[in-house]
Amino acid sequence: MTTRTVGFDLDQTLVDSTERIVESFRSAFHTMRIADVQPTAFTPWFGYPLEEILQRVAPGTDPAEFVPLYRRAYDEERPGEAGPMPGARDALEWLRDNGFRTVVVSAKHHPVVDVALVDAGLRDLVDAYYGDHFGEQKAIPLREEDAASYVGDHVADMHAASLAGVLGIAVVSGAHDTRALREAGAVSVIPNLAALPATIERLLD
Structure with a gap:
């Protein structure tokens, strides 16, 4: 590991936003008079862009109508919890204390990345963040930030890491x-x- 920058995915890596995402979807669906969707329907699609999740759980729904309603729910009403994943704050504090920079690269809408980090109590430990990047697109800011590694929960995160080198x-x-x-x-x-x-220390060696 030649640089001191570590990249992170957001949802289900640093922030447990499952409940807030699901409840924001359901709030928008309620306004649109769309039949309710069970929370388990969302599980395979966390980490994908918002419009793609929408088509997976409610095919044919108009994203132009849905997205503003979802954003209002997520950004303003903030239903459900959005807390740190286990070990997230301790890991970020360790990186800071050992001279690392931390950068978040997420598929989530850029302004909402900040909302999620603030609500999870992690914003003070993140040096920079990028939203609206999914899959291979994440390689772009990882290269720009000269990251040494990328931490994520999704296969697309690992593909992005490989592409970014x-x-x-x-x-x-x-x-x-x-x-x-x-x-x-x-x-x-x-x-x-x-x-x-411990993993970072091993990779440094």
């Missing part, structure tokens, strides 16, 4: 298991962020 560190806190994350290019798979400091 950085080390992919996967957390099994999302929809993908160890095997899928390894096959996607993860150099290390950890159970939660409490294991990140």
Whole structure:
């Protein structure tokens, strides 16, 4: 690891925003008089762009009508919890205390990344953040920030890490298991962020 910048995905990696995402979807659906969708329907699609999740759980729904309603719910009403994932704050504090920069690169709408980090109590530990980047697009800011590694829970995160030429560190806190994350290019798979400091130290060696 030649630089001191570590990149992170947001949802289900640093922030547990499951409840807020689901409740914001359901709020918008209620306004649009769309039949309710069970929370389990969302699970496989966390980490994808908003419009793609919408088509997966409610095919044919007009995104032009849905998105403003969702944004109002998520940004202003803030239904449900959006807290830190286990070990997130301790891991970020360790990185700060050991001279690392931290950068968040997320598929979430750019202004909402800040909302999520603030509500999770992590914004003070993040040096920079980028929204509106999914899959291979995440490689662009990772290169610009000269990141050494990227931590995420999604196979697309590992693909982005490989494309950017950085080390992919996967957390099994999302929809993908160890095997899928390894096959996607993860150099290390950890159970939660409490294991990140030791992993970073090992990779430095």
